[in-house]
Amino acid sequence: MQLRFLFVCLLFSSFAQAQKTNGxxxxxxxVENGYQGKAQSLSTFTITNKTKKAFPASGWTIYYNFIRFVTPGEVxxxxxxxxxxxxxxxLKPTAAFKGIAPGxxxxxxxxxxxxVTNYTDAPDGPYIVWDQEPAKGYSFAEFKVIPSTQEKQLLRNANDKKSQTTAADIYQKNSGTKDIPAEELPAIFPAPRAYEKREGQYLLGPEITISADPAFTxxxxxxxAELSKVFGKPAKLNNEKANIRITQAAIKDSYTxxxxxxxxxxxxxDAEGAFYGIQSLRSLLPAKATAAVTLQHVQVADAPRFPFRSFMLDVSRNFHAKAEIFRVLDVMALxxxxxxxxxxxDDEGWRIEIPGLPELTEIGGRRGHDLQELTAIQPSYGSGPDINNTTGSGFYTKADYIEILQYAKARHIKVIPEIEMPGHARAAIKSMDAxxxxxxxxxxxxxxNEYRLSDPDDKSQYRSVQEWKDNVMNVALPSTYKFLEKVVDELVAMHKAAxxxxxxxxxxGDExxxxxxxxxxxxxxxxxDNATxxxxxxxxxYFYDKVAQIVNKRGLQLYGWEEAGMRKTKKDGHTVxxxxxxxGNRNFQLDVWNNVMGGGVEDLTYRLANAGYKVVLSGVSNYYFDxxxxxxxxxxxxxxxxxVDIDKPFYFIPFDLYKNAKEDGAGNPLPASTFIGKDRLTEYGQDNITGIQAALWSETVKTPAQLEYLLLPKLLGMAERAWAKDPSWAKEKEEAKATALYNEAWSVFANVVGKKELPRLAAWNGGYGYRIPTAGAVVEDGKVLxxxxxxxxxxxxxxxGKEPTAKSxxxxxxIAQKGxxxxxxxxxxxxxxxxxxxQN
Known part of the structure; x- marks a missing residue:
């Protein structure tokens, strides 16, 4: 018996070590989507034993993340x-498993x-846990997702009409874009309200001095600081003689x-207007460092269309470090x-230190293999078993957050913190359970019990959109509201300190x-106990009334996702x-995200604005950059x-979103009948539209490079629509004229982005990792266009047949060559x- 026990221990040790050494x-x-004619997919894991020992028949469990719910059972x-x-x-062996032979x-x-039609849909972060070492997980050193290439893999189901966007599709879409000489393009981006080019030029540099009224120091x-980066010399602050002057005056514009x-x-x-004037001046300067620059004489009068021009970044699903937050704030300011x-x-992470509640970041701010979740919450989005990973784990200290606030304030950006509730709250719930x-x-x-968010006797059964079974705060517990008061008070204190x-x-309020x-x-x-x-x-x-009281008592405006402003009722016997x-009359602001074209609630934005809610246009169809x-x-x-490509945020019409809606959620042409019977925006409702917000959820975003790829250049389309006045093509009622005007405006915008803004972003701030599009291509008359x-x-x-390089x-x-x-x-x-x- 002792020899057998020793053999088992040695066997386990060898296999655990083999896993550590990539064995x-x-x-x-x-395999295929639409499996068995249903809305489901069939796929295959292949586990290969590359060691010289048989992989054991028991004593292990493989864990992995997958955004698609997997049917449990024998597989x-x-x-x-x-x-x-x-x-x-x-994936776990039963008594019937025989192990895996060497090789x-x-x-x-x-x-x-x-x-699954995209590589980011695939499972991620697999790791193995040995029964004799249950607290430790070992990531697979080699995990490979085999690309899909067949129609049955790329189509969603039998009714899908198109599996991929082809080079010919891209060529056709690009074919209407004109190439406009750089000197004929608008000089300032986003487009100012009024721009007048005048005779003459002014040479700026190499000696630059700046004077400013005291309010604009x-x-x-x-x-x-910015001019020093361009001209390579420190710009001097001089209040007597200066070639750049910033003055305060009571004008109707934000700046001139x-x-x-x-x-x-x-x-x-005011200082905000002065800052925007500075950004417009920066728009006139070259992207690369130079000794001097000749500037055209101009007169600009400008003001933003919307007072609320927002970018939302999710740092919960995957964490983004403070340095990248600063880079995001810089490009927002630009x-x-x-x-x-x-x-x-959110469910997958709590990212802000709250004094007095260290568990929020000690447990909720870390992900790793701890199924009891007393030291970390469980892995998500491939973060794996290691608590020290930098995507699943991470948070901002109080000092970090204050520094972010101050950095944003210097760029005239207001930071609005979001604490997700009552759903999407699992990180907070498990932290308070710990x-x-x-x-x-x-x-x-x-x-x-002071700050507990869950009722231990709650037997309710539910599953969230992300398959969580326990991610909702209990709204009947007094401790839930004490927790919210504590968090709000600490955030208020941090903002004050900053x-x-x-x-x-x-x-x-979401989902x-x-x-x-x-x-x-x-x-x-x-x-x-409550008659109401x-x-x-x-x-x-009941919950949101209590939340509103907490927030309003502290002099704050309540802001939430659209569901926070919705109510269930019956219509023709159905819940709606x-x-x-x-x-609606409580100064409650909402982000309205659900405008999936063809989804049935395309008019929700306008219904809520018409009902009195302050609405931020945050629709997924145009402004979800993930x-x-x-x-x-x-x-x-x-x-x-x-x-969502760069054109969708650009062609969005805030007060008539139906007019330029071109495709449904699957990318298919959108029938005009889609909007029959949908509510339109009233004049009252129009006054309740406070602005536009782009959002980047981080489920698939694990690195700064991935963040910047999805953010840019899409953000430029959103910036133009949020700042610039209502374009002529949005107001033109005759369809053919509106289309012609839009095509002309798109050509200008596309040239500005390609010839001015991308070179700026490539050279500035160390360079941004914006997406570079794929080429459009067709074969016509034996030639490749x-x-x-x-x-x-x-x-x-x-x-x-070789890969192109920067020297090709x-x-x-x-191209006439064949092959x-x-x-x-x-x-x-x-x-x-x-x-x-x-192939030509």
């Missing part, structure tokens, strides 16, 4: 698939809901900018955005699943959601709300997009 590999591939002889919570799944492989077929210092023989003059009524909505808590366990162990019941007082706070609180004793008791509550659904309104009349640019297996991002989305970028090609020939005319033609788009610094292959 076991795993791959995954999609291979002796292998059972299981679901832990959220997107965490398992052999095991294929495991799994069935999952919906479809900070702005003058900012400009001096004039350049004449006397120099450069920026006039503004394009005159003034609100940074920071989504700091706090409860710690204090109960210490015998301190009062402290254990000199950036908080006046609005985002309190979530609370059906079934919550139904079997919670405290929730049901609350309904019995008739059923479980009414707890939602309507604008909640109880909150959506993939195009329908392409290799294009990163989600696509449940459609595909190619074009590019953004004129100014160049196409290089090869005719020998530049495409200037149709395999490969094309790739390059920018001004030699970065490139993906290769397009055409």
């Amino acid at each position: 076991l590999t795993i791959s995954w591939e999609l 291979a002889p002796g292998i059972e698939a299981g679901h832990i919570n959220g997107h965490l799944y398992t 052999d492989s095991l294929k495991i077929n799994i069935v999952s809901v919906a479809w 900070q702005e003058a210092s900012f400009l001096a 900018l004039s350049i004449d023989d006397r120099g450069i003059l920026i006039t503004a009524p 394009y005159k955005l003034n609100v940074f909505h920071l989504h700091m808590s 706090r409860y366990a710690k204090f109960i162990k210490a015998g301190n019941t009062a402290a254990a 000199g950036a007082p908080l006046d609005v706070i985002h309190m979530g 609370t699943p059906a079934g919550v609180w139904e079997k919670s004793p405290v929730a049901q008791q609350l309904i019995k 509550l008739k059923n479980t659904d009414d707890l939602w309104y 959601m309507i604008a909640n009349p109880d909150f 959506m993939a640019y195009t329908r392409d297996y290799n294009e990163p991002g989600f696509y449940w709300g459609g595909y 190619a074009n590019v989305q953004l004129p100014g970028l160049i196409i290089r090609y090869t005719t020998d 020939p530049v495409y200037t005319a149709p 395999i033609i490969k094309l790739k788009v390059y920018d001004s610094v030699g970065r490139s997009g993906r290769t397009v292959t055409v």
